Amino acid sequence: MEIVISNQALKWFKEDIGLTSGDTLRFYTQIYGNSPVQKGYSLAFTVEEPVKVAVSSQMDGILFYIEADDLWFFDGHDLHVEYDEKEDELEYKYVKP
Incomplete structure (x- = not known):
């Protein structure tokens, strides 16, 4: 498995969330919502230090x-992770590899 962050999404994280070099952002599972891969669960993110990383990607x-x-x-x-400008x-x- 891999995490791919588009350049536009990276720009959004920097401008809207205020991320800078040295920051860490975790994608995590929420128990409500829906996604194409798990019914009743969705994805969210938070800025926090890692504990037991399974997959990571670093940009800037x-x-x-x-x-x-x-x-x-x-x-x-x-x-x-992409950014929808509209x-x-x-x-x-x-994406299934």
């Missing part, structure tokens, strides 16, 4: 990661 000194406890959510899919929001795509 920012670590994007998923903890081992949340790996089940992805069901073998890669996570692609909706002015992030878009998560789950």
Whole structure:
């Protein structure tokens, strides 16, 4: 599994969330919502230090990661994070390798 952050999404994280080099952002599972890979669960993010990283990607000194406890959510899919300019929001795509 891998995490792919588009350049536009990285720009959004920097400008809207205020991330800078040295920061760490965790993608985690929420118990409500829906996603294409898990019914009744959705994906969220928070800025926090990692504990047990299962998958990570680093861009401009920012670590994007998923903890081992949340790996089940992805069901073998890669996570692609993109930015939808029209909706002015992030878009998560789950891609089977």
